[in-house]
Amino acid sequence: MSSSSGNITSVLKETRSFPPSQEFSSQAHVKSLAEYEKLWKEAAEEPEKFWAAQADSLSWVKKWDKVLEWKEPHAKWFLGGKLNVSANCLDRHLSGARKNKAAIIWEGEPGDTRVLTYQMLHREVCKFANVLKNIGAKAGDRVTIYLPMVPEAVIAMLACARIGATHSVIFGGFSAEAVADRNNDAGAKILITSDGGWRRGKIIPLKENVDQALAKSKTIEKVVVLKRCANPVTMKEGRDFWWHDLMDKASADCPAEPFDSEHPLFILYTSGSTGKPKGILHTSAGYLLGTSYSHRLVFDLKEEDIFWCTADVGWITGHSYIVYGPLCNGTTVMMYEGAPNHPKEDRFWDIISRYSVSIFYTAPTAIRAFIKWGDQWLNGHDLSSLRLLGTVGEPINPEAWMWYHKKIGASRCPIVDTWWQTETGSIMISPLPGALATKPGSATRPLPGVVAEVVDKQGNRVGDNQGGFLVVKKPWPAMLRTIYGDDARYQEQYWTQVKGFYFTADGARRDEDQYLWIMGRVDDVLNVAGHRLSTMEVESALVNHPQVAEAAVVGKPDEIKGEGISCFVTLKSGNAPTDELKKALRDHVVKEIGALARPDEIRFTESLPKTRSGKIMRRLLRDIAAGKQTLGDTTTLEDYSILAKLRSDEE
Ligand code: PRX
Numbered sequence: 001m002s003s004s005s006g007n008i009t010s011v012l013k014e015t016r017s018f019p020p021s022q023e024f025s026s027q028a029h030v031k032s033l034a035e036y037e038k039l040w041k042e043a044a045e046e047p048e049k050f051w052a053a054q055a056d057s058l059s060w061v062k063k064w065d066k067v068l069e070w071k072e073p074h075a076k077w078f079l080g081g082k083l084n085v086s087a088n089c090l091d092r093h094l095s096g097a098r099k100n101k102a103a104i105i106w107e108g109e110p111g112d113t114r115v116l117t118y119q120m121l122h123r124e125v126c127k128f129a130n131v132l133k134n135i136g137a138k139a140g141d142r143v144t145i146y147l148p149m150v151p152e153a154v155i156a157m158l159a160c161a162r163i164g165a166t167h168s169v170i171f172g173g174f175s176a177e178a179v180a181d182r183n184n185d186a187g188a189k190i191l192i193t194s195d196g197g198w199r200r201g202k203i204i205p206l207k208e209n210v211d212q213a214l215a216k217s218k219t220i221e222k223v224v225v226l227k228r229c230a231n232p233v234t235m236k237e238g239r240d241f242w243w244h245d246l247m248d249k250a251s252a253d254c255p256a257e258p259f260d261s262e263h264p265l266f267i268l269y270t271s272g273s274t275g276k277p278k279g280i281l282h283t284s285a286g287y288l289l290g291t292s293y294s295h296r297l298v299f300d301l302k303e304e305d306i307f308w309c310t311a312d313v314g315w316i317t318g319h320s321y322i323v324y325g326p327l328c329n330g331t332t333v334m335m336y337e338g339a340p341n342h343p344k345e346d347r348f349w350d351i352i353s354r355y356s357v358s359i360f361y362t363a364p365t366a367i368r369a370f371i372k373w374g375d376q377w378l379n380g381h382d383l384s385s386l387r388l389l390g391t392v393g394e395p396i397n398p399e400a401w402m403w404y405h406k407k408i409g410a411s412r413c414p415i416v417d418t419w420w421q422t423e424t425g426s427i428m429i430s431p432l433p434g435a436l437a438t439k440p441g442s443a444t445r446p447l448p449g450v451v452a453e454v455v456d457k458q459g460n461r462v463g464d465n466q467g468g469f470l471v472v473k474k475p476w477p478a479m480l481r482t483i484y485g486d487d488a489r490y491q492e493q494y495w496t497q498v499k500g501f502y503f504t505a506d507g508a509r510r511d512e513d514q515y516l517w518i519m520g521r522v523d524d525v526l527n528v529a530g531h532r533l534s535t536m537e538v539e540s541a542l543v544n545h546p547q548v549a550e551a552a553v554v555g556k557p558d559e560i561k562g563e564g565i566s567c568f569v570t571l572k573s574g575n576a577p578t579d580e581l582k583k584a585l586r587d588h589v590v591k592e593i594g595a596l597a598r599p600d601e602i603r604f605t606e607s608l609p610k611t612r613s614g615k616i617m618r619r620l621l622r623d624i625a626a627g628k629q630t631l632g633d634t635t636t637l638e639d640y641s642i643l644a645k646l647r648s649d650e651e
Contacts, residue, residue: 014398018405019437020414024387028300028434036435039448044474050449051077051477054293058083058285058328059092061258068475073495073502074482075475076262077286084256085265085284086129086162089327090122091256102332105306105355106151109198109338116151118330121158124151126254128159131246135190135222139164139259142188142267144220146170146179146206148197149337152226152243153313154323156192157266161284164259165190168267168279171314172197172204174594176212178277182269183217185279186484191217194226194243195233200339207233261285267484268316270422271532272493273505273523275540279484280316280422288328290426290478294447295325298416298430299359299388306385308334309361310348315531316422317392320478321361325426340366345373349381360408361390361418363530367400368560378407388433390416393530394562395518401440419443419518421504422532423494425478428452429516442515450476454510459498462510467519470508471501524618526553529561531596535618538565538599541592545585547575552608552616556600556625564600566625570607577604601625 025031030039043050048067055064055078064081084091093099103121106114116124137143143165147153153169160167168186170179183191193210196203207225211234214220225233226243235242262283269277295301307326311317326333334357340348348370352360370377389409391401396417405415414433420426429452431437431444438444446452454468455461462468472479479502483490497503507519521527524535535553542551550570558564569585571577582602590598609617 014439014441016398017437017439018414020434021412024414025434028432029297030432030435032435033437036432036445036448040446043448044451047449047474051289054449055285055289055477057292058289059088064261064285070475072500073491075286075479077283077289077475077477078261081261081285082258083261083285083288084162084258085288085324086125086158087256088288089158089161089324090118090125093118093330094122098330101330103327104151104154104333104335106335107337107351107355108150109201109336109342114151121151121155121327123252124155125158125162127247127250127252128152128155129162129254130250130252131224131243132159132163132165132190133254134246134250135224135241137163137165137190139257140264141165141190142168142186144168144170144179144183144186144188144191146172146174146191146193146210147226147313148172148194148199148204148206148228149312149335150194150197150226150228151335152192152194154327154335157313157319157323158327161265162254162256164257164263166264166266168269169314169319170269171312171594171596172199172206173312173314173596175591176209177216177592178594179209179213180216181277182279183213183220185269185277186267187219188217189219190222190224191220192224192226192243194228196229196231198229198338200342203229203231205231207231259284262481264481266319268319268422270316271525271534271537272489273525273534273536275534275536277534277537278486278489278493280480281482281484282425282478283481286477286479287425288324290476291320291325292328293449294427294430294478295321295329295331297432297447298418298427299361299390300433301329301331301359303330305358305387306332306334306355307359307361308336308352308357309390310336310340310366311361311363311392316420316425317361320426340369341373344377345370346377346381349378349383352383352386353381356385358385359388359390360386361392363393364391364396364400365394365529365561367391367396367404368562371400371403372560375407383408383410386410386413388416389413390418392418392420392427394527395520396441398440405440414438417441417443419506419516423480424472424476424504425480428472428476429518439515442511442517444515446516452516453501454508454516455498455501457498459501464512465509467507467509469498469522470504470506470516470518471498472504473501475502526555526563526565528555528558528563528565528596533565533593533597537593538567538589538597541589541597542567542569542585544592545588547571547581548585549573550608552618552621553599554618554622554625556622558600565597566621567599567602568605568608568621569602570605 062082064078555563
């Protein structure tokens with residue numbers, strides 16, 4: 001990995017700073033920089049005391065005996081404690097006025113709407129938990145969820161949590177192959193899907209993908225199919241069941257069973273620096289605490305907020321900030337099924353104004369698309385209900401930040417740029433909006449309870465404004481516990497790169513105000529439209545094609561997506577480098593991984609530039625893909641002529 005090269009040069013220079021208004025700070029949970037610093041210090045000095053105090057916000061069936069057992073790199077939080085995650089998100093809200101508060105306000109892409117109060121959501125979850133039990137699910141079993149953005153996705157997740165089954169949600173944009181791989185890796189017994197989901201006016205045929213996936217999935221015994229689009233599907237007798245048929249027969253009585261704090265809650269697959277996705281394992285109490293705590297503080301949550309996180313539930317952002325964090329806090333969550341530009345480019349602004357959304361949390365890639373579509377789409381939409389904005393998933397360029405601040409936030413709403421990862425479970429670095437002045441492009445400072453630092457390869461803190469590796473020095477409650485089925489990889493990837501610390505694989509710099517500026521990944525992981533993708537995954541998909549001999553994949557700058565996918569491909573002899581083949585290879589990658597991995601460009605080359613030891617020179621390829629002159633030392637190139645050839649082979 002490129003991190004071995006050590007120094008990451010920091011280039012960004014941004015000096016603007018936006019303090020929160022007096023009006024915002026005075027009503028905030030944390031009201032000043034001094035208050036934030038005091039909290040952070042207290043938490044750093046006595047982390048267990050700090051987290052124990054925070055954990056009182058959860059409802060426990062049995063209180064824990066010990067806050068933390070840390071045997072690097074394995075953490076156990078709240079040992080001896082017992083709770084039920086779904087009861088924390090539902091049952092405990094039923095005793096007072098929240099019972100009839102909207103838990104989910106949902107809008108489908110075609111315009112259909114549903115509101116589920118906490119009481120209604122509780123009833124649906126109990127019924128579906130009984131459905132799962134009736135078809136053989138038990139605590140500890142793995143259940144795959146492959147659904148569109150409909151309330152049933154949340155219902156299915158919480159129903160799993162209720163009975164102690166471990167869910168593995170797969171984003172609807174992944175292909176049949178990807179679904180099969182994940183089913184097999186998790187050893188999932190039950191799969192929940194739908195006849196389809198709406199996206200840009202078209203139906204995504206989820207059940208059809210499942211049928212293909214199941215030909216290769218060895219462990220799935222039962223499939224539950226939700227009718228969403230009236231899309232014809234094939235149902236296999238004895239294996240496939242309609243959601244509504246099973247729900248009709250299920251009882252609404254399903255008491256929540258207590259589970260250990262460390263009971264596995266879910267597996268979520270994410271890309272690493274190899275071709276095989278990693279099943280990130282999160283457990284119950286620590287994860288729930290991390291998500292609810294950060295949701296309350298970072299979004300400065302109030303009882304009357306309508307909180308809209310635009311991520312899909314298939315990603316960690318959806319898990320933590322559509323489902324577990326907000327519902328644990330009794331929040332009203334806005335949920336939307338479809339694309340931001342359907343039927344027109346103002347769909348998000350229309351939703352915000354019609355439902356009076358007060359907190360809006362989205363990705364920089366979406367903001368860049370809004371800018372491109374033009375300000376005219378904001379006309380006629382009243383965004384005055386907004387009081388706080390957020391971003392997640394990738395560095396935000398200051399220009400996009402300023403647009404978001406002025407056009408969406410009317411220069412009034414603080415912006416929380418939240419840095420975190422699938423592995424961290426919850427937000428780690430972000431302004432507390434009433435306390436910290438924001439700077440466009442900086443995620444600012446770590447949350448109280450998070451000890452993040454910028455270090456060199458030896459783990460020494462680097463000086464201000466010097467690039468280094470972002471690490472976390474102390475365990476935190478929502479951290480991943482392992483990689484499902486591969487603890488050796490967990491140890492190797494996260495705990496050996498910089499000894500003694502959690503390695504994020506991100507580069508960062510700390511400025512003179514102790515603000516952190518994330519500079520992007522230092523491994524071979526791309527961030528395409530806020531989605532993580534391994535270059536190796538795309539490479540293995542390409543070499544899997546019968547005509548491909550070798551492939552190298554690198555990121556290239558992309559105005560909207562942040563990073564695009566650029567592929568250098570060597571063909572097996574006897575194959576002609578045609579445009580048809582380029583198209584076939586693109587389609588092949590989509591089939592192997594999903595549409596999110598569709599290559600932006602494919603260049604054929606007779607061979608790939610390699611060092612004498614045979615390592616592909618990715619830095620060189622990145623420069624070529626970016627259209628830059630190749631700088632630096634290329635004397636180790638095996639074949640200089642390749643360079644010139646690659647440059648001239650523009651698409
Ligand atoms: O590179 C960082 C980037 O996204 C990576 C994590 O990706 P994933 O696990 O898919 O989770 C995304 C949603 C939490 C990180 O290693 N990243 C995430 N948030 C930010 C970010 N980069 C810069 N600024 C952020 N706010």
